[in-house]
Amino acid sequence: MIRPPETFATSRLSARRPRVDDAAAVFAAYATDADVTRYLAWPPYKRVEPLVDFLRERISDWERPAAAHYAWMLCLRGTDTPIGSIGVMPDGRKVMCGYVLAKKFWGRGMMTEALRHVVEWAVAQPDVDRVWAYCDSENPASLRVMEKAGLVQEGVLRRWHASPTIGPGLRDCVVCSKVK
Numbered sequence: 001m002i003r004p005p006e007t008f009a010t011s012r013l014s015a016r017r018p019r020v021d022d023a024a025a026v027f028a029a030y031a032t033d034a035d036v037t038r039y040l041a042w043p044p045y046k047r048v049e050p051l052v053d054f055l056r057e058r059i060s061d062w063e064r065p066a067a068a069h070y071a072w073m074l075c076l077r078g079t080d081t082p083i084g085s086i087g088v089m090p091d092g093r094k095v096m097c098g099y100v101l102a103k104k105f106w107g108r109g110m111m112t113e114a115l116r117h118v119v120e121w122a123v124a125q126p127d128v129d130r131v132w133a134y135c136d137s138e139n140p141a142s143l144r145v146m147e148k149a150g151l152v153q154e155g156v157l158r159r160w161h162a163s164p165t166i167g168p169g170l171r172d173c174v175v176c177s178k179v180k
Contacts, residue, residue, distance in 0.1 A: 001066045002090040002125055008072070010113045014079075015072035015086065017062050022073055023052045025081050030102040034165055039136035040100060043164040058087075066090075074101070074114055086114050088122060095122045097133040099145075106141070115149035123178055132177035136163060143174050151176035 007016045030036045031045040045051050061067035071087035084101035097118055101111045115133070122131040135142035137156055147153065154177055159170040 002088075002095065002122075002127060003066075004070045004088055004121065006062065008117055008121070009077060010117050012077055012110060013114055014075050014077050015114065016075070016080075018055045018058045018071055018073050018082075018085070020052055020055055020059065022082050023048050023055055026055070026073075026085075027051055029081075029083055030100060033103055036100060036103050037165045039139040039142065039163050040165070041162060074110075084111065084114075086111075086118055088118060090128075093127060093129040095125075095128055095131045097122075097131065099133075109148075111145050112148040115145060115151075119150050119178055123180065128180075130177055130179045132175060134161065134173040134175045136161065137172040137174050143176070146176040151178050 007014065009015070027045060027048045031051055034044050037044045058069065058071040061069050061071070068091075069087055069089050071085055073082040074084040074086055075082055083105050084099065086097065086099040089096040089098070097115060099111055099115060105111075119131050122128050131151070132154075133146050133151060134157065135146065143153070154175045157173045157175055159172060161171050161173045162168070163171055
């Protein structure tokens with residue numbers, strides 16, 4: 001059973017468990033932004049209430065002995081306001097990573113910093129053989145984040161992932177991993 005730390009810090013970021021009272025800040029920072037959600041599995045939020053429900057689910061995941069999804073809120077170091085999120089989804093000896101960051105922080109290496117930390121933590125776990133992530137094949141910025149964080153491109157999963165902000169069809173995704 002893989003149990004991530006409840007908090008971690010990098011040189012510029014701190015990560016902590018989500019709270020219900022994060023909903024307004026997340027809503028304002030990135031959850032309503034169609035550019036941020038363009039390649040994600042969820043469309044921009046139109047109301048804060050469904051985001052509150054999502055955060056409650058992520059909060060309850062931390063209370064389970066073996067959750068399928070552990071999410072951290074990413075904050076600038078020294079602050080407590082979320083600017084993004086990163087999560088791990090353990091599945092046996094594999095761990096999938098997912099992430100999102102407010103657009104005003106794009107291009108500064110912050111998500112690379114957070115993902116690198118999470119990848120290094122996961123690979124260091126004795127029961128983990130594979131850490132992986134994927135992105136839409138038309139999202140080169142996310143691919144660069146994965147590669148700079150130490151993941152290696154493996155291939156393309158054809159018509160594998162839905163991005164409702166783009167449309168209803170399945171899209172091709174690039175898969176990257178780090179294996180032992």
